[in-house]
Amino acid sequence: MSAETPRRLSAHRLWAIVLKEFIQMKRDRVTFAMMIGIPLMQLMLFGFAINSDPKHLPTAIRAADQGPFARTLVAALRQSDYFALTRETASEAEAERLLQVGDVQFIINIPEDFSRKLLRGEQPTVLIEADATDPAATGPAISATRAIADTVLDRDLTGPLARLRAKAGPIDFQIHAHYNPENITQYNVVPGLMGVVLTMTMVVITALAITRERERGTMENLLATPVRPVEVMVGKILPYIVVGYIQASLILLAARFIFGVPMIGNLFLLYGVSLLFIAANLAVGITFSTLATNQLQAVQMAFFFFLPSILLSGFMFPFRGMPEWAQWIGTCLPNTHFLRIVRGILLKGNGLSEIAPEIWPLLLFLAVAMTIGVKRYRQTLD
Amino acid sequence: MSATDLVIDVTGVTKIFDGKKVVDSIDLSVRRGEIYGFLGPNGSGKTTFIRMLCGLLTPDAGSGTCLGYDVRTQQAQIKAHVGYMTQRFSYYEDLSIRENLDFIARIYDVPDRGAAVDRSLERLGLQNRSKQLAGQLSGGWKQRLALAACLIHSPQLLLLDEPTAGVDPKARREFWDEIHQLAADGLTVLITTHYMDEAERCHRLAYLAYGRMLARGTLAEVLSTVNLTTWTVSGPNLRTLAATLRGRPGVEQVVAFGNMLHVSGRDAAQLEQAIAAVRDGSHEWTRVRSGLEDVFISLMAGAKDNFA
Ligand SMILES: Nc1ncnc2c1ncn2[C@@H]1O[C@H](COP(=O)(O)OP(=O)(O)O)[C@@H](O)[C@H]1O
Numbered sequence A: 001m002s003a004e005t006p007r008r009l010s011a012h013r014l015w016a017i018v019l020k021e022f023i024q025m026k027r028d029r030v031t032f033a034m035m036i037g038i039p040l041m042q043l044m045l046f047g048f049a050i051n052s053d054p055k056h057l058p059t060a061i062r063a064a065d066q067g068p069f070a071r072t073l074v075a076a077l078r079q080s081d082y083f084a085l086t087r088e089t090a091s092e093a094e095a096e097r098l099l100q101v102g103d104v105q106f107i108i109n110i111p112e113d114f115s116r117k118l119l120r121g122e123q124p125t126v127l128i129e130a131d132a133t134d135p136a137a138t139g140p141a142i143s144a145t146r147a148i149a150d151t152v153l154d155r156d157l158t159g160p161l162a163r164l165r166a167k168a169g170p171i172d173f174q175i176h177a178h179y180n181p182e183n184i185t186q187y188n189v190v191p192g193l194m195g196v197v198l199t200m201t202m203v204v205i206t207a208l209a210i211t212r213e214r215e216r217g218t219m220e221n222l223l224a225t226p227v228r229p230v231e232v233m234v235g236k237i238l239p240y241i242v243v244g245y246i247q248a249s250l251i252l253l254a255a256r257f258i259f260g261v262p263m264i265g266n267l268f269l270l271y272g273v274s275l276l277f278i279a280a281n282l283a284v285g286i287t288f289s290t291l292a293t294n295q296l297q298a299v300q301m302a303f304f305f306f307l308p309s310i311l312l313s314g315f316m317f318p319f320r321g322m323p324e325w326a327q328w329i330g331t332c333l334p335n336t337h338f339l340r341i342v343r344g345i346l347l348k349g350n351g352l353s354e355i356a357p358e359i360w361p362l363l364l365f366l367a368v369a370m371t372i373g374v375k376r377y378r379q380t381l382d
Numbered sequence B: 001m002s003a004t005d006l007v008i009d010v011t012g013v014t015k016i017f018d019g020k021k022v023v024d025s026i027d028l029s030v031r032r033g034e035i036y037g038f039l040g041p042n043g044s045g046k047t048t049f050i051r052m053l054c055g056l057l058t059p060d061a062g063s064g065t066c067l068g069y070d071v072r073t074q075q076a077q078i079k080a081h082v083g084y085m086t087q088r089f090s091y092y093e094d095l096s097i098r099e100n101l102d103f104i105a106r107i108y109d110v111p112d113r114g115a116a117v118d119r120s121l122e123r124l125g126l127q128n129r130s131k132q133l134a135g136q137l138s139g140g141w142k143q144r145l146a147l148a149a150c151l152i153h154s155p156q157l158l159l160l161d162e163p164t165a166g167v168d169p170k171a172r173r174e175f176w177d178e179i180h181q182l183a184a185d186g187l188t189v190l191i192t193t194h195y196m197d198e199a200e201r202c203h204r205l206a207y208l209a210y211g212r213m214l215a216r217g218t219l220a221e222v223l224s225t226v227n228l229t230t231w232t233v234s235g236p237n238l239r240t241l242a243a244t245l246r247g248r249p250g251v252e253q254v255v256a257f258g259n260m261l262h263v264s265g266r267d268a269a270q271l272e273q274a275i276a277a278v279r280d281g282s283h284e285w286t287r288v289r290s291g292l293e294d295v296f297i298s299l300m301a302g303a304k305d306n307f308a
């Protein structure tokens, strides 16, 4: 009898599982077709825009003029409900960074000569810089500024100044849309599909992986061998990471060549971070499969996870347009963070430092899901 | 006999599911090279007991060793040296025969894997079908594949759970020849079955009902557990005769076997009286040695009474 400790993890056993999963994947034509078909189908479906009216968008003010007129303008913007004035900054670089990291959606620049020009009747220019990655989020707010421009100073411009009011619009709002200047919805939706498609297929496929073994009775055999739970999990996850990458590449190709989405950032960085996201979803699927008693239940659980991932992640509706509770749920979902990463890298050219705040939630999620999965995986039939 | 000769040595093994003792205080010792048969009606706890031996279930009470390892704490070691053939075919139907064997060989980290797979294909006569998907095999071939797979890592103990269910007689015979060959080479085998002819091919037997072991030992020992007297009767209108006999004092069971009835009871004199009362010359009555089946039916009827 060999004296080796059977507790140690073994590369042989891990590789045995990986190979087996690949062969089974190859044999299961329907599932394989689904893995390729779903991204294509979703690309077609979500080529359409989904509109809404998000409010209270975080906004930074860079006011060089602090006079009473400027303050009235700021108050009016705040009252419009579209802008939540969360930051004030004097530095242009700081403002740019806030926009790039996604801390604010707008920067409102009030020029130094705002009051002076206004009094001279010269129509001062207020520059609004918008993060237009998601046009659905910025559009309504920008329209609102037009209405504000016409009436905001009515109360201040009295007496001798009333003549200024008569002019059509005493202030000139200039909009500078960053990242997606033409406000093309597909630029936002198509990269977002990457997260949605991966969530859908990765969770479903792995949710079925262990449940299927239990339903077909092969689990009893597997449990009677020396194979360890971690070996089963990792062995089942690895092959589907490859599938995930194929799906991601399909979508990126479609984004580039069908929808003409700009790709400013580093694609290698995107592929690297995708690994985390794919693994996180696979771990969720595995966890579901340890909870479900049959394949139908596993699919239902996967669907239960998929719905908030598509609705509350910022894919379907602009994240900031959602009620606070929904934003909280969204924050717990890996897709929310992944969407920001994909859009950030592709449309804003974000680098590692800008996406770092979205990476650690993914890591945390992966660790938690994996732990639950391994803990829940029963080594016996008890 | 030294303790190491006992491949299985457990006492008081109990498993409770939903408050029901599915396996109730079973003691068992099996010697190296022995073929030990487990019999009993469906639901009597055979599968559950085997699962506890190979580390798939943890006993709720009882203790002991399997291959010298503690059945409660050293399940991982036990798994490495046991070949377990489940009651239901549990290899991958979407993998070919060779792929299945190769998978199992990798899992057990069998040295010189390719050769081991070839050898096992050859020995079981599967080499021409090695590329066929397991799901397309008939019952008999599936059973051969399962046996080949659970032997590939050269285990020291085989646990076979109803391996011949749904297999034709010729294949069953070949299967048993193989089992006897393996046992002669020193492998220990614990096997469950519903077939009496198979039971008679085991070195020793145990009979389970309602989780309890009602009889055990060699064939002769099991037969003498119940002091049963059996008569056979053949002739016309056996159904009417059976109805008349049932319920008479001394007649404990009336069972149809083909063209005859087996009439048994533990009190030989009382049974003879009951038979004398219905004997009218139109039937042929013969007193026979009670068979295993007669004994098991009697044991089960008794156990049911206790259980209720
Ligand atoms: N995992 C389980 N949970 C609850 N009851 C079980 C479980 N496994 C078996 N049983 C019950 O235990 C009893 C014995 O089953 P089993 O060991 O399969 O008997 P056998 O193999 O002799 O037919 C049956 O009544 C069965 O329903």
Ligand SMILES: [Mg+2]
Residues within 6 Å of the ligand: B043, B046, B047, B048, B087, B161
């Ligand atoms: Mg059984």
